[in-house]
Amino acid sequence: MxxxxxxxxxxxxxxxxxxxxxxxxxxxxxxxxxxxxxxxxxxxxxxxxxxxxxxxxxxxxxxxxxxxxxxxxxxxxxxxxxxxxxxxxxxxxxxxxxxxxxxxxxxxxxxxxxxxxxxxxxxxxxxxxxxxxxxxxxxxxxxxxxxxxxxxxxxxxxxxxxxxRQLNLLHPSSLRDDPTRWVRGARYAARLGFQFSTAAQQQALSTLSQWPWIWLPGDDPGQAPPALGTRLRMELELLFQREPWRVAVQVLQQTGGLALLDTQLQQDASWAGRLHWAQRLAVPLLPALVAGAADPLGLAERLQLPHRQHKLLVQLQDLKNRLNAVPTDARLPSWWAEFLEAPGLSSEAVALAISLRGPHWHSLLRWWGRWRHVRSPIAAQVLMKEEGLRTGKDLGSRLNELRKNEIDRIENLSRNKS
Missing domain, CATH: 3.30.460.10 (Beta Polymerase, domain 2)
Structure with a gap:
């Protein structure tokens, strides 16, 4: 053969x-x-x-x-x-x-x-x-x-x-048995240029309205069956890593499938922009999608996201809480640098917050693209020689002070030029 x-x-x-x-x-x-x-x-x-x-x-x-x-x-x-x-x-x-x-x-x-x-x-x-x-x-x-x-x-x-060029399910209980087939279908639709058949779409909507699974939204995330937890995560990882993901997520939303993750995600009109910024800033796409859920941490636990991605969402929640407490009046760039470089936060969490385009978005973006890269204009060796400082806390404080002044100076020059 x-x-x-x-x-x-x-x-x-x-x-x-x-x-x-x-x-x-x-x-x-x-x-x-x-x-x-x-x-x-x-x-x-x-x-x-x-x-x-x-x-x-x-x-x-x-x-x-x-x-x-x-x-x-x-x-x-x-x-x-x-x-x-x-x-x-x-x-x-x-x-x-x-x-x-x-x-x-x-x-x-x-x-x-x-x-x-x-x-x-x-x-x-x-x-x-x-x-x-x-x-x-x-x-x-x-x-x-x-x-x-x-x-x-x-x-x-x-x-x-x-x-x-259509996707037909094999039997009437296909999605009831294994709802990950919905995500797989979105992957195939994106890769092959196929569409769900009318019968498949009707089964999808009917299954979702019945919600035949023992686990319900709001229950302990760790008790979700595999097809609503780990297996669902694996299908989503494939979707983002190996498929035209924009088309696949769009198909999933158009057919109602994002509701398998979260009702708010199903209604989310901003996911495309969020994932665009996440990809641009090298943030993993799956936690960027999950970040738009009503309860991102609960969904992350249900899907059993890798520890690094779960930690990223924890940091994002912490950063969002801190940002909500920041007054709306103008803050110096050096203040933002100190705020965003506080212990417990990561640059990746800031990038994820940027993708959400929430409060103080512009300041976060300026820090990401410019301020975080600024260093003290005077090297440590020069300070030790000229100011008699020794390696330790005093030298670190002086370098940080010079760096903050340099951040503000560069930003002022940029604004004056514009």
Whole structure:
């Protein structure tokens, strides 16, 4: 069998390792093949193949090194990671450069999934290839290409939806079971230029109005099911790192999906400007989005944001409280420098506050772009020589005084020129 972009010896090795068991390429690689698109792993940007086998994936993986050696004529370096809970294996193959270099393979046993509660992780058991396709998210991702026969298995009319450039959910409870599929759909819509089908949009709105998940807004964030917490965060990270995120967030909001995060975010008309400034100032985009929520810290806890991002939002809240107490009358640039460089704040928190365009926005921006970079016009060594100061508190205070005077002087010169 020939597949564009996929080395034939690799396909032959997989067929050999399957040893007669039904084995197929599934998911995004089949979709992209039919769309004449190059397929890559969304996290690492490397070519990858999702392979499903009816039987034990471990057996195929065990036979694969020998099959690769037979097809390529030499030993292929590979690393292996097993995810035992789901019977899946992640392999990294180091093929020669003429065969594409590093390849990623995800090899899994065909399985069935059942959701014990909406939004929870599913329970898994072995199944058929047909079962495996039925558990997927959208029809365009629920096709399989059998390796031995080369037959395309399309049980859910995925080709029809590809032609219509639309995203159709596989069954009526798709979003009830796993609401992260909503974010994934926004990612696909942005990347492929697709739209949610009318039926998918109706299911989305109906599911949201019912809110079938045990956790409710206002409950303990740590008790949210995975699909409203950690798995949702992972989908959002992919959205910002690997997709045209402006389009994806817009699709998510237009279809009502931001309400999975927060009602205020769903109604937020300023997210695009906030994220534009965040990107411009090198602030991580996910906490910049979360900053527009009614309770950013609660949402950060529910999503289990990385410690650094959670800390950034804590600093932002502290800075907002301090800014609300600052009078509206003019303050010297040196005062702002001392205020914004106080212990417990970071320049990244100031940048995030700038993206919100709240009180004293202009002063924060001037500090970010100019004042924080100003240094004392007289070096420490000169002060020690000319003023007899020694290393320590007195020298530090003198350097700080000179720096503050220099900040005010430079700002006055700038204003006089303008």
């Amino acid at each position: 020939e597949i564009p972009d996929v080395p034939r010896p690799l396909l032959e090795a997989l067929t050999q390792a399957a040893a007669g068991e039904r084995c197929a390429l599934v998911g995004g690689v089949v979709r992209d093949l039919l769309l004449h698109r190059h397929h890559e792993d969304p996290w690492r940007g490397l070519p990858d193949l999702d392979i499903v086998v009816e039987g034990r994936a471990a057996d195929l993986v065990q036979r694969l090194p020998h099959a690769l050696e037979c097809q390529f004529g030499f030993l292929i370096p590979l690393s292996l990671q097993e995810h035992g809970a789901f019977g899946t294996f992640e392999l990294e193959l180091e093929l020669p450069a003429e065969f594409g270099g590093t390849w990623l393979l995800d090899v899994a046993s065909a399985r069935q999934e059942k959701y014990p509660e909406p939004g929870e992780n599913p329970t898994v058991r072995l199944g058929s290839l047909r079962d495996d396709l039925a558990r997927r998210d959208f029809t365009v991702n629920a096709m399989a290409l059998e390796l031995v026969s080369g037959e395309l298995l399309d049980l859910h009319h995925g080709q029809s939806d590809l032609s219509a």
